[in-house]
Amino acid sequence: MDLAWYDRVPWPGVWADLMLALHVVIVLFLVLGQLLVLIGWCQNWQWTRNLWFRLTHLVTIGFVIAQTWLGQLCPLTIWEQQLRMAAGQSIYQESFIQHWLGRLIFFDLPWWVFIAAYSMFGLLVLLSWWRYPPRWPQRSRLKWL
DSSP: OOOOGGGSSSSHHHHHHHHHHHHHHHHHHHHHHHHHHHHHHHHTOGGGGBHHHHHHHHHHHHHHHHHHHTTOOOHHHHHHHHHHHHTTOOTTSOOHHHHHHHHHHOOOOOHHHHHHHHHHHHHHHHHHHHHSOOBOOOOOOOOOO
16 A cells, blocks of 8 residues: 555654744745835835845745635645644644644634635735835946956
């Protein structure tokens, strides 16, 4: 019988905790990144107009919105759950990281709340692109001596 990928992972509980931590980092990137863009707009911080930062932010929130509208769970959530299953963990045997970080980013609300919240956040990101657009990198000019 062929085992699933998560049954072959050494220390699946540790990997599940790392997956949850990565999930939190991405959530913080989205929320704090947008907050910094808005502050940068008011304070005229040029680094908040960096194309790669803003493009990564836009693509990430676009992915979150698309999967929510399609009724799909985040792949990180699915992988974390599979790893916890492989570790033999249940809701009553959670680690410290799972307990606290999970409560920080997971809420038991109807699906439509997430669709509305993510969509509104995405609109804020798009508004920021329109009102405070990123700067395209300038090519360095070669100076001929």
